[in-house]
Amino acid sequence: MLLPELFMLLFWLGVKFTVTTVDMRKKPAELKDLAPGTNPPFLLYNGTLKTDFIKIEEFLEQTLAPPRYPHLSPLNKESFDVGADIFAKFSAFIKNSPNNAVQKKNLLKEFKRLDDFLNSPLPEEIDHHSTETIGTSNRKFLDGNRLTLADCNLLPKLHVIRIASKKYCDFDIPVHFTGVWRYLQNASEREEFKQTCPADIEIEKAYFSVANNRK
Known part of the structure; x- marks a missing residue:
């Protein structure tokens, strides 16, 4: 496995x-x-x-380090930290459905935190010599426009959350979380993500027992 x-x-x-x-x-x-x-x-x-x-x-x-392989770690510590709790909140959410208003609120709070981070410019995106202000980041991934270990940790989890929550809780990631959806869209264009994520049906099977033993 x-x-x-x-x-x-x-x-x-x-x-x-x-x-x-x-x-x-x-x-x-x-x-x-x-x-x-x-x-x-x-x-x-x-x-x-x-x-x-x-x-x-x-x-x-x-x-698997440079120069043979790309540098894995993100430059910004928050790129690792920002999604650290989202899967735990999802687990509590799906286990307690349908009486999960509190857990849903907690999950949405984590999505908002992630969305705020993805839409906020990173320090290296800001030109301190320019008078123009960057309002929203357009970067593709957590730490910039290249994948890092942080993305490999978070993206598969987000995929599981999206599929299992929709199937068993009728929950979609809100469309107003534009940073999260931009992130997922950019990931969907990468072979690393497309070729390694479990099929939807496999995720649904994996969470079938969880969904049928809810409180």
Whole structure:
């Protein structure tokens, strides 16, 4: 099993890899021996096993580094922070539907935070020698016009939120969040995103049990 976030990251970097589908209800013997009691993803490199998603990300960032690979980290710390809570708010929202007015409000608050950030010019977009004021940013991604690790983390989550929320909660990301929709539109034009996101039906299947065991 390869999380969409890691799948997108490796695809973007141009790393050659093989995806093997595993039925976690019938783990192969090699998986049981490799990491007993642990669910994927995990990474084995030179005999060292990493099972923590954050540690795997850190390893990839250190190993797949310039000049052979593009720089992964965003320049601005907030590019990483801005979407950190949105998936947790979505999880609470979908688990408590239809009596989820509070959770919906919390989710919308996170979307507004993301939208405000995407529409606000980054420091490097501002020409301090110009008398003109940039009102709204037109950048494609969180940290500018290039993908970073922050995008590989957030975009697959936003895709899941959009599909599962629509299917089971009749919730759409509000159209007035123009920055979020611009971001998703730009992502949809990238092969890294299109080729690594799960199909809608797979997301719907994954959240079927959640939707049918709601409070």
